[in-house]
Amino acid sequence: MNDSSRPAPADLVQVVLSDCAPDDAIAVLTALGSGFTSGRSSDTPGESPDTGSDTWTESFVAADHSPGSLSGTALKGAVTVELQGAPVAVDRLRKALDSAFAVEEQGSASGDQEVELQLRLTSRDA
Numbered sequence: 001m002n003d004s005s006r007p008a009p010a011d012l013v014q015v016v017l018s019d020c021a022p023d024d025a026i027a028v029l030t031a032l033g034s035g036f037t038s039g040r041s042s043d044t045p046g047e048s049p050d051t052g053s054d055t056w057t058e059s060f061v062a063a064d065h066s067p068g069s070l071s072g073t074a075l076k077g078a079v080t081v082e083l084q085g086a087p088v089a090v091d092r093l094r095k096a097l098d099s100a101f102a103v104e105e106q107g108s109a110s111g112d113q114e115v116e117l118q119l120r121l122t123s124r125d126a
Contacts, residue, residue, distance in 0.1 A: 011063050012039045013085035013093050017056040020079040025056040028079050028121060031070045031100045032093065036060040062089035072100025072124070079121040080106075087115045097121065 015032065017025045039059030062085070081097070083090045087110070094117060097103050101121040109116045 010086040011061050011089055013060050013062050013083055013089045015058050015060060015093070016082040016084075018054060018080045018082075021076055024075045024077055024079050027073045027075060028081065028097075028101070029056060029058055031072045032058070032060055032096070034071045035069075035096050036062060036093070060093060062092040070096050070100035074123045074125065075101065075121065077122075081119045081121055083115075083117045083119070085114060090115050090117055094119065100124075 015029075017028055020028075037060065039061050079101075083093055094103070097119065102124050104120040104122075106118045106120050108118065
C-alpha cells in the first residue's frame with residue numbers, strides 16, 4: 001500500500017471544538033476548511049449522525065504553505081478550540097484563525113515534538 005498521499009504527521013493538526021452551539025462549530029470548521037485540507041476523507045463537518053454531540057473533532061493538514069485569510073463568519077457565541085500537533089503546524093492554524101475570528105489564548109502545553117493550544121474564539125465584531 002502506498003502512503004504517499006497521506007499527510008506527514010508533522011503537518012496534521014487535531015482540532016477539537018467544544019462549549020459552543022452546533023452552528024458556531026460548523027462555522028469554525030468550515031472556515032478552517034476554506035484554507036486547509038481535511039486530514040480525513042470521511043463526512044463533511046457538521047454532518048455527523050450524532051446530532052446531540054457537544055464536541056466536534058476534525059483534523060487539518062497544515063502543510064508548508066500559507067492559506068492567507070480564512071473566510072470567517074460571525075459567531076453567535078464563544079467557541080473553545082483545542083489544537084494539537086507539531087508546533088509549526090499548530091501555529092499555522094492559530095494564525096489562520098486569527099484572520100477570521102477574535103482569538104484569545106487560554107492555555108498551552110508543550111512536549112518534545114507536539115504542542116497543545118487552547119483558544120477561545122468569538123466574532124471580530126463582538
